[in-house]
Amino acid sequence: MPISKRLFASYNLWSLVAPAVGQERWHCQMKRGFIKARQHEPAVKALLAQATPPQRIGLLAQKGVYEFHQHTQLLQLPDGVERVAQLLRLSKSASEVQQRVIQILKNYRNAPVLVGKRIVLLTRGDEGFPRPxxxxxxxxxxxxxxxxxxxxxxxxxxxHILDFKTGKSAFDRRQALVYLLAARYLYPQHQAVASFYNLEQCKQSDLIHLTSSQLDGVETQLALVAQKHQQDLSQYRQNPHEFSQVFPANPGFHCRHCPFHSICEFSAVKQNMH
Ligand code: SF4
Known part of the structure:
Protein backbone atom coordinates (compact mmCIF):
# COMPACT_ATOMS: atom_id res chain seq x y z
CA MET A 1 0.00 0.00 0.00
CA PRO A 2 1.51 3.39 -0.91
CA ILE A 3 2.40 5.67 1.96
CA SER A 4 1.33 9.31 1.92
CA LYS A 5 1.57 11.96 4.60
CA ARG A 6 -1.89 13.18 3.60
CA LEU A 7 -3.68 9.91 4.30
CA PHE A 8 -6.22 10.28 7.07
CA ALA A 9 -9.21 8.39 8.42
CA SER A 10 -12.01 9.06 10.86
CA TYR A 11 -15.43 7.63 11.61
CA ASN A 12 -16.93 10.44 9.54
CA LEU A 13 -14.83 9.50 6.51
CA TRP A 14 -15.61 5.80 6.98
CA SER A 15 -19.34 6.58 7.07
CA LEU A 16 -19.03 8.63 3.87
CA VAL A 17 -17.02 5.95 2.04
CA ALA A 18 -19.18 2.98 3.08
CA PRO A 19 -22.78 2.87 4.34
CA ALA A 20 -23.82 1.61 7.73
CA VAL A 21 -25.56 -1.77 7.76
CA GLY A 22 -29.12 -1.27 6.51
CA GLN A 23 -28.36 2.16 4.98
CA GLU A 24 -27.02 0.88 1.64
CA ARG A 25 -29.94 2.13 -0.48
CA TRP A 26 -29.49 5.74 0.67
CA HIS A 27 -25.75 5.93 0.46
CA CYS A 28 -24.45 8.56 -1.96
CA GLN A 29 -20.75 8.88 -2.77
CA MET A 30 -21.35 12.32 -4.23
CA LYS A 31 -22.00 13.66 -0.74
CA ARG A 32 -18.45 12.66 0.14
CA GLY A 33 -17.29 14.51 -2.94
CA PHE A 34 -19.01 17.72 -1.81
CA ILE A 35 -17.85 17.39 1.80
CA LYS A 36 -14.30 16.17 1.29
CA ALA A 37 -13.27 17.31 -2.21
CA ARG A 38 -15.23 20.49 -3.00
CA GLN A 39 -15.59 21.87 0.54
CA HIS A 40 -13.66 25.07 -0.28
CA GLU A 41 -15.92 26.14 -3.14
CA PRO A 42 -18.00 29.10 -1.90
CA ALA A 43 -21.41 27.49 -2.58
CA VAL A 44 -20.41 24.24 -0.86
CA LYS A 45 -18.73 26.08 1.99
CA ALA A 46 -21.89 28.13 2.61
CA LEU A 47 -24.02 24.97 2.75
CA LEU A 48 -21.57 23.23 5.05
CA ALA A 49 -21.64 26.22 7.41
CA GLN A 50 -25.41 25.91 7.91
CA ALA A 51 -26.07 23.42 10.66
CA THR A 52 -29.27 21.47 10.06
CA PRO A 53 -31.79 21.27 12.96
CA PRO A 54 -30.65 17.71 13.84
CA GLN A 55 -27.03 18.87 13.92
CA ARG A 56 -27.93 21.88 16.11
CA ILE A 57 -29.88 19.65 18.48
CA GLY A 58 -26.95 17.24 18.75
CA LEU A 59 -24.51 20.04 19.47
CA LEU A 60 -26.75 21.79 22.01
CA ALA A 61 -27.49 18.49 23.75
CA GLN A 62 -23.78 17.81 24.16
CA LYS A 63 -23.20 21.36 25.42
CA GLY A 64 -26.11 20.94 27.82
CA VAL A 65 -24.58 17.82 29.38
CA TYR A 66 -21.25 19.66 29.57
CA GLU A 67 -22.83 22.65 31.36
CA PHE A 68 -24.65 20.41 33.85
CA HIS A 69 -21.30 18.93 34.81
CA GLN A 70 -19.53 22.29 34.93
CA HIS A 71 -22.20 23.46 37.40
CA THR A 72 -23.40 20.25 39.04
CA GLN A 73 -25.68 22.18 41.44
CA LEU A 74 -27.90 22.83 38.40
CA LEU A 75 -28.82 19.13 38.43
CA GLN A 76 -30.51 19.71 41.83
CA LEU A 77 -32.10 23.14 41.37
CA PRO A 78 -35.78 23.28 40.37
CA ASP A 79 -34.92 25.76 37.59
CA GLY A 80 -31.69 23.95 36.58
CA VAL A 81 -33.00 23.09 33.12
CA GLU A 82 -33.97 26.72 32.44
CA ARG A 83 -30.58 27.93 33.63
CA VAL A 84 -28.72 25.55 31.34
CA ALA A 85 -31.03 26.64 28.51
CA GLN A 86 -29.91 30.22 29.18
CA LEU A 87 -26.25 29.22 29.14
CA LEU A 88 -26.90 27.60 25.75
CA ARG A 89 -28.75 30.73 24.54
CA LEU A 90 -31.46 28.38 23.48
CA SER A 91 -33.99 31.17 22.93
CA LYS A 92 -32.04 32.12 19.78
CA SER A 93 -32.78 28.74 18.19
CA ALA A 94 -35.77 27.67 16.11
CA SER A 95 -38.75 26.51 18.17
CA GLU A 96 -38.39 22.84 17.13
CA VAL A 97 -34.79 22.93 18.30
CA GLN A 98 -35.77 24.66 21.58
CA GLN A 99 -38.48 22.15 22.38
CA ARG A 100 -36.37 19.11 21.73
CA VAL A 101 -33.35 20.45 23.59
CA ILE A 102 -35.47 21.39 26.63
CA GLN A 103 -36.79 17.83 26.67
CA ILE A 104 -33.24 16.50 26.41
CA LEU A 105 -32.15 18.68 29.34
CA LYS A 106 -35.12 17.48 31.40
CA ASN A 107 -34.32 13.88 30.51
CA TYR A 108 -30.71 14.38 31.55
CA ARG A 109 -31.63 16.06 34.83
CA ASN A 110 -33.92 13.11 35.62
CA ALA A 111 -31.31 10.50 34.63
CA PRO A 112 -27.85 12.09 34.75
CA VAL A 113 -25.84 9.12 33.52
CA LEU A 114 -22.47 10.68 34.36
CA VAL A 115 -23.20 11.51 37.99
CA GLY A 116 -20.88 9.53 40.26
CA LYS A 117 -18.55 8.65 37.37
CA ARG A 118 -14.88 9.57 37.33
CA ILE A 119 -14.90 11.69 34.21
CA VAL A 120 -11.63 11.79 32.29
CA LEU A 121 -12.94 13.80 29.33
CA LEU A 122 -16.18 15.63 28.62
CA THR A 123 -16.25 17.87 25.58
CA ARG A 124 -18.56 20.76 24.76
CA GLY A 125 -18.87 19.42 21.23
CA ASP A 126 -17.67 22.53 19.42
CA GLU A 127 -13.93 22.14 19.95
CA GLY A 128 -13.23 21.49 16.27
CA PHE A 129 -10.85 18.90 14.92
CA PRO A 130 -9.13 16.73 17.52
CA ARG A 131 -5.39 16.28 17.38
CA PRO A 132 -4.61 13.51 14.89
CA HIS A 160 -15.57 3.76 29.15
CA ILE A 161 -15.98 5.88 26.02
CA LEU A 162 -19.53 7.17 25.84
CA ASP A 163 -21.01 8.79 22.76
CA PHE A 164 -24.15 10.88 23.16
CA LYS A 165 -26.80 10.62 20.49
CA THR A 166 -30.01 12.45 19.70
CA GLY A 167 -32.74 11.70 17.15
CA LYS A 168 -33.96 8.33 16.01
CA SER A 169 -31.05 6.95 13.97
CA ALA A 170 -29.69 3.59 14.94
CA PHE A 171 -26.28 3.54 16.59
CA ASP A 172 -23.50 2.92 14.06
CA ARG A 173 -21.16 0.45 15.71
CA ARG A 174 -18.27 1.61 13.53
CA GLN A 175 -18.06 4.85 15.49
CA ALA A 176 -17.39 2.88 18.67
CA LEU A 177 -14.78 0.79 16.85
CA VAL A 178 -12.90 3.94 15.82
CA TYR A 179 -12.98 5.24 19.41
CA LEU A 180 -11.66 1.95 20.76
CA LEU A 181 -8.83 2.04 18.25
CA ALA A 182 -8.02 5.64 19.22
CA ALA A 183 -8.04 4.65 22.91
CA ARG A 184 -5.47 1.94 22.20
CA TYR A 185 -3.06 4.69 21.15
CA LEU A 186 -4.10 7.44 23.57
CA TYR A 187 -4.44 5.29 26.72
CA PRO A 188 -2.32 2.21 26.00
CA GLN A 189 -2.20 1.11 29.65
CA HIS A 190 -6.00 0.82 29.92
CA GLN A 191 -8.65 -1.62 28.79
CA ALA A 192 -11.46 0.24 27.05
CA VAL A 193 -15.11 -0.28 26.27
CA ALA A 194 -17.43 1.97 24.30
CA SER A 195 -21.16 2.58 24.27
CA PHE A 196 -23.81 4.98 23.01
CA TYR A 197 -26.45 6.81 25.00
CA ASN A 198 -29.42 8.44 23.29
CA LEU A 199 -30.31 11.56 25.27
CA GLU A 200 -33.78 11.84 23.71
CA GLN A 201 -34.84 8.24 24.10
CA CYS A 202 -32.81 7.68 27.32
CA LYS A 203 -31.54 4.51 25.69
CA GLN A 204 -28.16 2.94 26.39
CA SER A 205 -26.51 0.62 23.86
CA ASP A 206 -24.73 -2.58 24.75
CA LEU A 207 -21.09 -2.25 25.77
CA ILE A 208 -18.72 -2.76 22.86
CA HIS A 209 -15.33 -4.32 23.50
CA LEU A 210 -12.73 -5.54 21.01
CA THR A 211 -9.83 -7.91 21.28
CA SER A 212 -6.41 -6.80 20.16
CA SER A 213 -6.69 -8.70 16.87
CA GLN A 214 -10.14 -7.21 16.25
CA LEU A 215 -8.61 -3.76 16.77
CA ASP A 216 -5.94 -4.67 14.22
CA GLY A 217 -8.76 -5.50 11.81
CA VAL A 218 -10.43 -2.11 12.40
CA GLU A 219 -7.11 -0.39 11.81
CA THR A 220 -6.59 -2.22 8.51
CA GLN A 221 -10.10 -1.31 7.46
CA LEU A 222 -9.45 2.36 8.23
CA ALA A 223 -6.17 2.24 6.31
CA LEU A 224 -8.18 1.03 3.29
CA VAL A 225 -10.74 3.81 3.78
CA ALA A 226 -7.92 6.38 3.95
CA GLN A 227 -6.30 4.97 0.84
CA LYS A 228 -9.54 4.77 -1.14
CA HIS A 229 -10.40 8.37 -0.29
CA GLN A 230 -6.93 9.63 -1.15
CA GLN A 231 -7.05 7.86 -4.51
CA ASP A 232 -10.46 9.38 -5.27
CA LEU A 233 -9.24 12.84 -4.27
CA SER A 234 -6.17 12.57 -6.50
CA GLN A 235 -8.27 11.39 -9.42
CA TYR A 236 -10.75 14.24 -8.94
CA ARG A 237 -8.00 16.86 -8.64
CA GLN A 238 -6.40 15.65 -11.87
CA ASN A 239 -9.77 15.60 -13.67
CA PRO A 240 -12.26 17.88 -11.91
CA HIS A 241 -14.78 17.42 -14.74
CA GLU A 242 -14.99 13.73 -13.73
CA PHE A 243 -16.55 14.62 -10.37
CA SER A 244 -19.62 12.46 -10.93
CA GLN A 245 -17.55 9.47 -12.07
CA VAL A 246 -15.20 9.66 -9.10
CA PHE A 247 -18.02 10.34 -6.62
CA PRO A 248 -21.13 8.77 -8.22
CA ALA A 249 -24.53 10.17 -7.29
CA ASN A 250 -27.24 7.95 -5.86
CA PRO A 251 -30.33 10.16 -6.06
CA GLY A 252 -33.59 9.27 -4.38
CA PHE A 253 -36.02 10.28 -1.70
CA HIS A 254 -33.08 10.82 0.67
CA CYS A 255 -31.97 13.84 -1.42
CA ARG A 256 -34.54 15.84 0.59
CA HIS A 257 -32.33 15.50 3.62
CA CYS A 258 -29.08 16.13 1.76
CA PRO A 259 -27.53 19.54 2.43
CA PHE A 260 -26.37 19.72 -1.20
CA HIS A 261 -29.67 19.17 -3.00
CA SER A 262 -29.82 22.84 -4.07
CA ILE A 263 -26.52 22.61 -5.96
CA CYS A 264 -26.47 18.94 -6.95
CA GLU A 265 -27.37 18.39 -10.59
CA PHE A 266 -28.52 14.84 -9.79
CA SER A 267 -30.77 15.78 -6.91
CA ALA A 268 -34.12 13.98 -7.02
CA VAL A 269 -35.64 16.97 -5.20
CA LYS A 270 -34.79 19.38 -8.02
CA GLN A 271 -35.85 16.94 -10.72
CA ASN A 272 -39.25 16.49 -9.09
CA MET A 273 -39.76 20.24 -9.03
CA HIS A 274 -39.23 20.63 -12.79
S1 SF4 B 1 -28.72 15.63 -3.61
FE1 SF4 B 1 -28.99 13.41 -3.75
S2 SF4 B 1 -27.70 12.76 -5.44
FE2 SF4 B 1 -27.03 14.83 -4.86
S3 SF4 B 1 -25.38 14.54 -3.39
FE3 SF4 B 1 -27.23 14.72 -2.22
S4 SF4 B 1 -27.95 12.60 -1.92
FE4 SF4 B 1 -26.46 12.57 -3.60
Missing part, protein backbone atom coordinates in the same frame (compact mmCIF):
# COMPACT_ATOMS: atom_id res chain seq x y z
CA UNK A 133 -3.18 10.22 16.10
CA UNK A 134 -0.34 9.08 13.83
CA UNK A 135 -0.66 5.40 12.93
CA UNK A 136 2.46 3.87 11.42
CA UNK A 137 2.72 0.26 10.42
CA UNK A 138 4.85 -1.61 7.97
CA UNK A 139 2.08 -1.72 5.36
CA UNK A 140 0.31 1.55 5.95
CA UNK A 141 0.51 4.93 7.59
CA UNK A 142 -2.27 7.39 8.23
CA UNK A 143 -3.56 10.01 10.66
CA UNK A 144 -6.55 8.97 12.74
CA UNK A 145 -9.06 11.59 13.90
CA UNK A 146 -11.44 10.63 16.69
CA UNK A 147 -13.54 13.25 18.52
CA UNK A 148 -14.91 11.61 21.61
CA UNK A 149 -17.78 13.12 23.61
CA UNK A 150 -16.98 11.62 26.96
CA UNK A 151 -14.66 9.18 28.70
CA UNK A 152 -14.95 8.00 32.28
CA UNK A 153 -13.26 5.26 34.28
CA UNK A 154 -15.10 2.27 35.66
CA UNK A 155 -14.23 1.08 39.18
CA UNK A 156 -11.84 -1.54 37.74
CA UNK A 157 -9.98 1.27 35.82
CA UNK A 158 -11.50 0.25 32.48
CA UNK A 159 -12.01 3.31 30.31
Missing amino acids: IPIKRENYRFQLYASMDCIFTETDRTL
Whole structure:
Protein backbone atom coordinates (compact mmCIF):
# COMPACT_ATOMS: atom_id res chain seq x y z
CA MET A 1 0.00 0.00 0.00
CA PRO A 2 1.51 3.39 -0.91
CA ILE A 3 2.40 5.67 1.96
CA SER A 4 1.33 9.31 1.92
CA LYS A 5 1.57 11.96 4.60
CA ARG A 6 -1.89 13.18 3.60
CA LEU A 7 -3.68 9.91 4.30
CA PHE A 8 -6.22 10.28 7.07
CA ALA A 9 -9.21 8.39 8.42
CA SER A 10 -12.01 9.06 10.86
CA TYR A 11 -15.43 7.63 11.61
CA ASN A 12 -16.93 10.44 9.54
CA LEU A 13 -14.83 9.50 6.51
CA TRP A 14 -15.61 5.80 6.98
CA SER A 15 -19.34 6.58 7.07
CA LEU A 16 -19.03 8.63 3.87
CA VAL A 17 -17.02 5.95 2.04
CA ALA A 18 -19.18 2.98 3.08
CA PRO A 19 -22.78 2.87 4.34
CA ALA A 20 -23.82 1.61 7.73
CA VAL A 21 -25.56 -1.77 7.76
CA GLY A 22 -29.12 -1.27 6.51
CA GLN A 23 -28.36 2.16 4.98
CA GLU A 24 -27.02 0.88 1.64
CA ARG A 25 -29.94 2.13 -0.48
CA TRP A 26 -29.49 5.74 0.67
CA HIS A 27 -25.75 5.93 0.46
CA CYS A 28 -24.45 8.56 -1.96
CA GLN A 29 -20.75 8.88 -2.77
CA MET A 30 -21.35 12.32 -4.23
CA LYS A 31 -22.00 13.66 -0.74
CA ARG A 32 -18.45 12.66 0.14
CA GLY A 33 -17.29 14.51 -2.94
CA PHE A 34 -19.01 17.72 -1.81
CA ILE A 35 -17.85 17.39 1.80
CA LYS A 36 -14.30 16.17 1.29
CA ALA A 37 -13.27 17.31 -2.21
CA ARG A 38 -15.23 20.49 -3.00
CA GLN A 39 -15.59 21.87 0.54
CA HIS A 40 -13.66 25.07 -0.28
CA GLU A 41 -15.92 26.14 -3.14
CA PRO A 42 -18.00 29.10 -1.90
CA ALA A 43 -21.41 27.49 -2.58
CA VAL A 44 -20.41 24.24 -0.86
CA LYS A 45 -18.73 26.08 1.99
CA ALA A 46 -21.89 28.13 2.61
CA LEU A 47 -24.02 24.97 2.75
CA LEU A 48 -21.57 23.23 5.05
CA ALA A 49 -21.64 26.22 7.41
CA GLN A 50 -25.41 25.91 7.91
CA ALA A 51 -26.07 23.42 10.66
CA THR A 52 -29.27 21.47 10.06
CA PRO A 53 -31.79 21.27 12.96
CA PRO A 54 -30.65 17.71 13.84
CA GLN A 55 -27.03 18.87 13.92
CA ARG A 56 -27.93 21.88 16.11
CA ILE A 57 -29.88 19.65 18.48
CA GLY A 58 -26.95 17.24 18.75
CA LEU A 59 -24.51 20.04 19.47
CA LEU A 60 -26.75 21.79 22.01
CA ALA A 61 -27.49 18.49 23.75
CA GLN A 62 -23.78 17.81 24.16
CA LYS A 63 -23.20 21.36 25.42
CA GLY A 64 -26.11 20.94 27.82
CA VAL A 65 -24.58 17.82 29.38
CA TYR A 66 -21.25 19.66 29.57
CA GLU A 67 -22.83 22.65 31.36
CA PHE A 68 -24.65 20.41 33.85
CA HIS A 69 -21.30 18.93 34.81
CA GLN A 70 -19.53 22.29 34.93
CA HIS A 71 -22.20 23.46 37.40
CA THR A 72 -23.40 20.25 39.04
CA GLN A 73 -25.68 22.18 41.44
CA LEU A 74 -27.90 22.83 38.40
CA LEU A 75 -28.82 19.13 38.43
CA GLN A 76 -30.51 19.71 41.83
CA LEU A 77 -32.10 23.14 41.37
CA PRO A 78 -35.78 23.28 40.37
CA ASP A 79 -34.92 25.76 37.59
CA GLY A 80 -31.69 23.95 36.58
CA VAL A 81 -33.00 23.09 33.12
CA GLU A 82 -33.97 26.72 32.44
CA ARG A 83 -30.58 27.93 33.63
CA VAL A 84 -28.72 25.55 31.34
CA ALA A 85 -31.03 26.64 28.51
CA GLN A 86 -29.91 30.22 29.18
CA LEU A 87 -26.25 29.22 29.14
CA LEU A 88 -26.90 27.60 25.75
CA ARG A 89 -28.75 30.73 24.54
CA LEU A 90 -31.46 28.38 23.48
CA SER A 91 -33.99 31.17 22.93
CA LYS A 92 -32.04 32.12 19.78
CA SER A 93 -32.78 28.74 18.19
CA ALA A 94 -35.77 27.67 16.11
CA SER A 95 -38.75 26.51 18.17
CA GLU A 96 -38.39 22.84 17.13
CA VAL A 97 -34.79 22.93 18.30
CA GLN A 98 -35.77 24.66 21.58
CA GLN A 99 -38.48 22.15 22.38
CA ARG A 100 -36.37 19.11 21.73
CA VAL A 101 -33.35 20.45 23.59
CA ILE A 102 -35.47 21.39 26.63
CA GLN A 103 -36.79 17.83 26.67
CA ILE A 104 -33.24 16.50 26.41
CA LEU A 105 -32.15 18.68 29.34
CA LYS A 106 -35.12 17.48 31.40
CA ASN A 107 -34.32 13.88 30.51
CA TYR A 108 -30.71 14.38 31.55
CA ARG A 109 -31.63 16.06 34.83
CA ASN A 110 -33.92 13.11 35.62
CA ALA A 111 -31.31 10.50 34.63
CA PRO A 112 -27.85 12.09 34.75
CA VAL A 113 -25.84 9.12 33.52
CA LEU A 114 -22.47 10.68 34.36
CA VAL A 115 -23.20 11.51 37.99
CA GLY A 116 -20.88 9.53 40.26
CA LYS A 117 -18.55 8.65 37.37
CA ARG A 118 -14.88 9.57 37.33
CA ILE A 119 -14.90 11.69 34.21
CA VAL A 120 -11.63 11.79 32.29
CA LEU A 121 -12.94 13.80 29.33
CA LEU A 122 -16.18 15.63 28.62
CA THR A 123 -16.25 17.87 25.58
CA ARG A 124 -18.56 20.76 24.76
CA GLY A 125 -18.87 19.42 21.23
CA ASP A 126 -17.67 22.53 19.42
CA GLU A 127 -13.93 22.14 19.95
CA GLY A 128 -13.23 21.49 16.27
CA PHE A 129 -10.85 18.90 14.92
CA PRO A 130 -9.13 16.73 17.52
CA ARG A 131 -5.39 16.28 17.38
CA PRO A 132 -4.61 13.51 14.89
CA ILE A 133 -3.18 10.22 16.10
CA PRO A 134 -0.34 9.08 13.83
CA ILE A 135 -0.66 5.40 12.93
CA LYS A 136 2.46 3.87 11.42
CA ARG A 137 2.72 0.26 10.42
CA GLU A 138 4.85 -1.61 7.97
CA ASN A 139 2.08 -1.72 5.36
CA TYR A 140 0.31 1.55 5.95
CA ARG A 141 0.51 4.93 7.59
CA PHE A 142 -2.27 7.39 8.23
CA GLN A 143 -3.56 10.01 10.66
CA LEU A 144 -6.55 8.97 12.74
CA TYR A 145 -9.06 11.59 13.90
CA ALA A 146 -11.44 10.63 16.69
CA SER A 147 -13.54 13.25 18.52
CA MET A 148 -14.91 11.61 21.61
CA ASP A 149 -17.78 13.12 23.61
CA CYS A 150 -16.98 11.62 26.96
CA ILE A 151 -14.66 9.18 28.70
CA PHE A 152 -14.95 8.00 32.28
CA THR A 153 -13.26 5.26 34.28
CA GLU A 154 -15.10 2.27 35.66
CA THR A 155 -14.23 1.08 39.18
CA ASP A 156 -11.84 -1.54 37.74
CA ARG A 157 -9.98 1.27 35.82
CA THR A 158 -11.50 0.25 32.48
CA LEU A 159 -12.01 3.31 30.31
CA HIS A 160 -15.57 3.76 29.15
CA ILE A 161 -15.98 5.88 26.02
CA LEU A 162 -19.53 7.17 25.84
CA ASP A 163 -21.01 8.79 22.76
CA PHE A 164 -24.15 10.88 23.16
CA LYS A 165 -26.80 10.62 20.49
CA THR A 166 -30.01 12.45 19.70
CA GLY A 167 -32.74 11.70 17.15
CA LYS A 168 -33.96 8.33 16.01
CA SER A 169 -31.05 6.95 13.97
CA ALA A 170 -29.69 3.59 14.94
CA PHE A 171 -26.28 3.54 16.59
CA ASP A 172 -23.50 2.92 14.06
CA ARG A 173 -21.16 0.45 15.71
CA ARG A 174 -18.27 1.61 13.53
CA GLN A 175 -18.06 4.85 15.49
CA ALA A 176 -17.39 2.88 18.67
CA LEU A 177 -14.78 0.79 16.85
CA VAL A 178 -12.90 3.94 15.82
CA TYR A 179 -12.98 5.24 19.41
CA LEU A 180 -11.66 1.95 20.76
CA LEU A 181 -8.83 2.04 18.25
CA ALA A 182 -8.02 5.64 19.22
CA ALA A 183 -8.04 4.65 22.91
CA ARG A 184 -5.47 1.94 22.20
CA TYR A 185 -3.06 4.69 21.15
CA LEU A 186 -4.10 7.44 23.57
CA TYR A 187 -4.44 5.29 26.72
CA PRO A 188 -2.32 2.21 26.00
CA GLN A 189 -2.20 1.11 29.65
CA HIS A 190 -6.00 0.82 29.92
CA GLN A 191 -8.65 -1.62 28.79
CA ALA A 192 -11.46 0.24 27.05
CA VAL A 193 -15.11 -0.28 26.27
CA ALA A 194 -17.43 1.97 24.30
CA SER A 195 -21.16 2.58 24.27
CA PHE A 196 -23.81 4.98 23.01
CA TYR A 197 -26.45 6.81 25.00
CA ASN A 198 -29.42 8.44 23.29
CA LEU A 199 -30.31 11.56 25.27
CA GLU A 200 -33.78 11.84 23.71
CA GLN A 201 -34.84 8.24 24.10
CA CYS A 202 -32.81 7.68 27.32
CA LYS A 203 -31.54 4.51 25.69
CA GLN A 204 -28.16 2.94 26.39
CA SER A 205 -26.51 0.62 23.86
CA ASP A 206 -24.73 -2.58 24.75
CA LEU A 207 -21.09 -2.25 25.77
CA ILE A 208 -18.72 -2.76 22.86
CA HIS A 209 -15.33 -4.32 23.50
CA LEU A 210 -12.73 -5.54 21.01
CA THR A 211 -9.83 -7.91 21.28
CA SER A 212 -6.41 -6.80 20.16
CA SER A 213 -6.69 -8.70 16.87
CA GLN A 214 -10.14 -7.21 16.25
CA LEU A 215 -8.61 -3.76 16.77
CA ASP A 216 -5.94 -4.67 14.22
CA GLY A 217 -8.76 -5.50 11.81
CA VAL A 218 -10.43 -2.11 12.40
CA GLU A 219 -7.11 -0.39 11.81
CA THR A 220 -6.59 -2.22 8.51
CA GLN A 221 -10.10 -1.31 7.46
CA LEU A 222 -9.45 2.36 8.23
CA ALA A 223 -6.17 2.24 6.31
CA LEU A 224 -8.18 1.03 3.29
CA VAL A 225 -10.74 3.81 3.78
CA ALA A 226 -7.92 6.38 3.95
CA GLN A 227 -6.30 4.97 0.84
CA LYS A 228 -9.54 4.77 -1.14
CA HIS A 229 -10.40 8.37 -0.29
CA GLN A 230 -6.93 9.63 -1.15
CA GLN A 231 -7.05 7.86 -4.51
CA ASP A 232 -10.46 9.38 -5.27
CA LEU A 233 -9.24 12.84 -4.27
CA SER A 234 -6.17 12.57 -6.50
CA GLN A 235 -8.27 11.39 -9.42
CA TYR A 236 -10.75 14.24 -8.94
CA ARG A 237 -8.00 16.86 -8.64
CA GLN A 238 -6.40 15.65 -11.87
CA ASN A 239 -9.77 15.60 -13.67
CA PRO A 240 -12.26 17.88 -11.91
CA HIS A 241 -14.78 17.42 -14.74
CA GLU A 242 -14.99 13.73 -13.73
CA PHE A 243 -16.55 14.62 -10.37
CA SER A 244 -19.62 12.46 -10.93
CA GLN A 245 -17.55 9.47 -12.07
CA VAL A 246 -15.20 9.66 -9.10
CA PHE A 247 -18.02 10.34 -6.62
CA PRO A 248 -21.13 8.77 -8.22
CA ALA A 249 -24.53 10.17 -7.29
CA ASN A 250 -27.24 7.95 -5.86
CA PRO A 251 -30.33 10.16 -6.06
CA GLY A 252 -33.59 9.27 -4.38
CA PHE A 253 -36.02 10.28 -1.70
CA HIS A 254 -33.08 10.82 0.67
CA CYS A 255 -31.97 13.84 -1.42
CA ARG A 256 -34.54 15.84 0.59
CA HIS A 257 -32.33 15.50 3.62
CA CYS A 258 -29.08 16.13 1.76
CA PRO A 259 -27.53 19.54 2.43
CA PHE A 260 -26.37 19.72 -1.20
CA HIS A 261 -29.67 19.17 -3.00
CA SER A 262 -29.82 22.84 -4.07
CA ILE A 263 -26.52 22.61 -5.96
CA CYS A 264 -26.47 18.94 -6.95
CA GLU A 265 -27.37 18.39 -10.59
CA PHE A 266 -28.52 14.84 -9.79
CA SER A 267 -30.77 15.78 -6.91
CA ALA A 268 -34.12 13.98 -7.02
CA VAL A 269 -35.64 16.97 -5.20
CA LYS A 270 -34.79 19.38 -8.02
CA GLN A 271 -35.85 16.94 -10.72
CA ASN A 272 -39.25 16.49 -9.09
CA MET A 273 -39.76 20.24 -9.03
CA HIS A 274 -39.23 20.63 -12.79
S1 SF4 B 1 -28.72 15.63 -3.61
FE1 SF4 B 1 -28.99 13.41 -3.75
S2 SF4 B 1 -27.70 12.76 -5.44
FE2 SF4 B 1 -27.03 14.83 -4.86
S3 SF4 B 1 -25.38 14.54 -3.39
FE3 SF4 B 1 -27.23 14.72 -2.22
S4 SF4 B 1 -27.95 12.60 -1.92
FE4 SF4 B 1 -26.46 12.57 -3.60
